[in-house]
Amino acid sequence: MRTIFSIMTDAxxxxxxxxxxxIGLSIMMGLMRVVNLAHGAFAMIGGYLASYxxxxxxxHYSVAILMxxxxxxxVSIPFEILLYRRIYRKSDPLIQVLMTIGITFFxxxxxxxxxxxxxxxxxxxxxxxxxxxxxxxxxxTHRIFVIACGVVTALALxxxxxxxxxxxxxxxxxxxxxxxxxxGIRTEIIYAVTxxxxxxxxxxxxxxxxxILPIEPFYALRYMVIFLVVVSVGGAGSILGALSASLLLGLxxxxxxxxxxxxxxxxxxxxxIVIVFLFPHGLFGRSHA
Amino acid sequence: xSEIVVNHVSPKRSIPFGQEAAGALTIIALxxxxxxxYPDDLAFLTxxxxxxxxxxxxxxxxxxxxxxxxGHAAQFGxxxxxxxxxxxxxITDPVALLAIGLFAGAVMGLISGALIARFRGLPQxxxxxxxxxxxxxxxxxxxxxxxxxxGLSGITPGKVFGIFGxxxxxxxxxxxxxxxxxxxxxxxxxxxxxxxGLMCRGIKDDxxxxxxxxxSIYPRLVLMYGVAGAVAGVGGALTAISTGVxxxxxxxxxxxAEVLVMLVLGGAGHLWGxxxxxIIFMIFEHMVAAANPFHWMTLxxxxxxxxxxxxxxxxxxxxxxLLSRFKRxxxxx
Numbered sequence: 001m002r003t004i005f006s007i008m009t010d011a012x013x014x015x016x017x018x019x020x021x022x023i024g025l026s027i028m029m030g031l032m033r034v035v036n037l038a039h040g041a042f043a044m045i046g047g048y049l050a051s052y053x054x055x056x057x058x059x060h061y062s063v064a065i066l067m068x069x070x071x072x073x074x075v076s077i078p079f080e081i082l083l084y085r086r087i088y089r090k091s092d093p094l095i096q097v098l099m100t101i102g103i104t105f106f107x108x109x110x111x112x113x114x115x116x117x118x119x120x121x122x123x124x125x126x127x128x129x130x131x132x133x134x135x136x137x138x139x140x141t142h143r144i145f146v147i148a149c150g151v152v153t154a155l156a157l158x159x160x161x162x163x164x165x166x167x168x169x170x171x172x173x174x175x176x177x178x179x180x181x182x183x184g185i186r187t188e189i190i191y192a193v194t195x196x197x198x199x200x201x202x203x204x205x206x207x208x209x210x211x212i213l214p215i216e217p218f219y220a221l222r223y224m225v226i227f228l229v230v231v232s233v234g235g236a237g238s239i240l241g242a243l244s245a246s247l248l249l250g251l252x253x254x255x256x257x258x259x260x261x262x263x264x265x266x267x268x269x270x271x272x273i274v275i276v277f278l279f280p281h282g283l284f285g286r287s288h289a
Numbered sequence: 290x291s292e293i294v295v296n297h298v299s300p301k302r303s304i305p306f307g308q309e310a311a312g313a314l315t316i317i318a319l320x321x322x323x324x325x326x327y328p329d330d331l332a333f334l335t336x337x338x339x340x341x342x343x344x345x346x347x348x349x350x351x352x353x354x355x356x357x358x359x360g361h362a363a364q365f366g367x368x369x370x371x372x373x374x375x376x377x378x379x380i381t382d383p384v385a386l387l388a389i390g391l392f393a394g395a396v397m398g399l400i401s402g403a404l405i406a407r408f409r410g411l412p413q414x415x416x417x418x419x420x421x422x423x424x425x426x427x428x429x430x431x432x433x434x435x436x437x438x439x440g441l442s443g444i445t446p447g448k449v450f451g452i453f454g455x456x457x458x459x460x461x462x463x464x465x466x467x468x469x470x471x472x473x474x475x476x477x478x479x480x481x482x483x484x485x486g487l488m489c490r491g492i493k494d495d496x497x498x499x500x501x502x503x504x505s506i507y508p509r510l511v512l513m514y515g516v517a518g519a520v521a522g523v524g525g526a527l528t529a530i531s532t533g534v535x536x537x538x539x540x541x542x543x544x545x546a547e548v549l550v551m552l553v554l555g556g557a558g559h560l561w562g563x564x565x566x567x568i569i570f571m572i573f574e575h576m577v578a579a580a581n582p583f584h585w586m587t588l589x590x591x592x593x594x595x596x597x598x599x600x601x602x603x604x605x606x607x608x609x610x611l612l613s614r615f616k617r618x619x620x621x622x
Contacts, residue, residue, distance in 0.1 A: 035411055083594065093410050094357040095597055098553055101546055102593030109587025117583065217583075225418050225542065232415040265426035272419045277404060280412035 005137065007258050008251075013143040015250025016150025017209030021223075022230040023157065023242045024198030024205075030237015031174050031194050032088045037100040038079075039202050040220040040227055041107040046072045046203025047215035048111055051120040061125040065207050072203035073196050079103060080195050088191060089177060104220050117217050122210040142211055149208050150243075153201065157239055170194060174237060229272050235282025245283060309475045312560075316474060319568075320467040324460075331459040333575060335531045338466040341567040342524025343544075344551045345477060345560060349517040351549070352557035353481060354510055355493035356406060357414050359545050360421020361521065363401060366540030368394035368522025370428060373441040373535040381447035383465065387526050394522015395515050397424075402514025406507060409496075418542070425540040440536035444529055455531070462531035469527060473520060477560055480516070489513050490558075550593055556603025565605055 025039040050068035053059050059067065083103065087096050124142060132141040161167040172180040173187050181187050206215065213223055226249070234245030249268070256267050275283070323334045343365045350356045371393030372386045380386060405417045428435045435441055448454045453461045480486050492499045492506050500506060529535050538544060547570075555566020578585040600606065 029411065035414060083598070086598070092355075092357075093414060094351065094355070094557075095601065097357055097359065097414065098549070098593055099597040101549075102590045102597065104590065105586045106590030106594065109583045109585075109590060112583040113587065221542070225422060228415055228418065232411055236411065266423065266430060269419045269423040269426060273404065273416060273423065276412050276416050276419065277407070280408045 011254035019246035020205030024201035043206030241284030339528035346521035358417035364521035368525030390526020398518015406510035556605030562605035
């Protein structure tokens with residue numbers, strides 16, 4: 001019982017980190033149809049910025065998160081203007097893969113040049129480190145914090161997309177970009193804002209998830225596959241899909257590591273192959289064909 | 290990249306087997322340059338040839354069929370591991386080992402093809418990654434068979450044709466690999482211009498139209514994957530034979546990504562492009578990565594972005610344009 005409970009907590013926290021980072025990628029893929037392999041690289045930039053802000057500028061954790069998110073978005077703007085705009089919607093997947101892998105390598109190289117090739121910790125504030133008593137059991141406070149962040153993110157995104165005018169325009173652009181354009185929606189602005197939102201979410205996830213996915217030089221490559229898998233399993237552009245896929249894969253991966261550490265990766269990728277083969281558009285995705 | 294024009298297939302060939310002979314002679318000439326000018330770097334050049342097979346193999350599925358894959362090292366790795374395991378278990382004849390690598394690679398190619406070629410776009414990409422990672426996880430965990438993270442060592446192949454033993458200067462390994470490369474390259478030159486090869490190109494350019502004229506796409510792509518797997522398996526076998534070890538790097542994600550960079554650098558959809566990309570990339574890597582691996586990553590990233598933006602058809606394309614212009618001028622005169 002105790003094992004099951006701790007597996008569940010870890011799995012849900014891990015799944016929430018996956019969700020916060022991947023949902024940005026998922027929205028981008030749903031709207032711009034860009035297979036952005038560099039998404040993890042932007043999450044990594046967020047992590048590095050937060051680590052720098054806390055350890056060298058000695059700011060508070062919450063300020064550091066804010067700085068990391070805004071800083072990463074600022075860093076990403078030239079990439080959007082110069083590169084990503086060329087590959088929105090129209091170009092074939094190979095071009096997108098190549099360009100975004102190029103961006104990933106470039107960012108890894110530059111980040112290591114600036115911050116050095118070592119593991120960066122993001123120290124937690126007093127209130128988040130240590131255990132939290134929830135009545136019948138002690139839980140690590142940070143895990144609870146991550147889960148709460150995930151829930152808040154999901155709710156906020158749902159509100160944004162379903163209830164605001166921006167959400168309406170965004171959904172119109174997803175359904176038919178040309179028609180939305182003709183109706184006077186400035187799709188290029190929608191794209192730019194969505195890009196910033198996606199990158200910001202990635203950076204946010206990179207910072208709050210740093211305890212679970214440690215920030216290190218090859219972060220961008222190591223977890224790129226997992227983020228992509230989450231989007232593919234959940235279905236591009238679907239919040240519910242990304243959430244359930246994150247929790248499912250988080251559970252599969254964590255359980256695998258607890259119960260059969262030798263074959264964790266094996267079962268993880270085997271289940272991914274089966275799911276993607278059976279549901280090529282994801283569990284909750286729609287075909288764009 | 291759907292607009293690649295088949296501009297190098299001439300309507301009539303003046304000399305029978307002229308292209309094949311030219312291909313073989315060029316590779317032999319390049320090999321001779323390497324052999325006589327850089328006798329100290331033969332081990333590196335042998336590794337380069339091994340990777341060249343993998344890039345050629347990737348060219349068959351990506352350049353000729355338009356399949357975007359990030360797990361192609363699986364075929365290479367399976368070929369290499371099969372060869373290594375067979376060699377450790379007592380089969381030491383290099384040619385037999387090569388056949389084992391070829392067979393294992395082909396089987397792996399058919400399996401991955403059956404999974405990957407079914408879809409296009411994101412599902413295809415994710416499946417290719419997952420297949421590659423699955424093989425990598427197996428290679429890591431079945432350590433009683435593969436040596437796990439220590440790698441599989443103790444591969445000591447016998448003499449080639451019972452005459453030429455493998456020496457520590459890699460002379461035999463280099464010449465053996467070069468010979469196999471010449472044979473495979475000539476065969477592939479024929480293969481990509483066969484009706485089957487041309488049909489694959491047609492599928493890549495417009496799969497809807499191909500389906501409309503009654504081509505069943507899926508079996509063709511799977512078969513092409515099998516051929517590509519065989520080529521990659523040969524490369525893996527040669528690498529295993531010449532280096533004597535098979536490590537996890539031969540199935541890694543990085544390897545898959547790297548060979549994609551090499552292919553695009555040279556020019557996807559051309560066998561010469563694959564070869565040129567491998568040579569340029571590997572030589573640069575040999576020089577820069579030795580100095581600082583992170584500078585190397587920055588450079589590769591920058592290079593890749595520049596290629597996609599400015600020369601999406603690879604470095605081979607301007608050369609081919611020049612060549613065809615030259616030919617046209619020759620026929621006009």
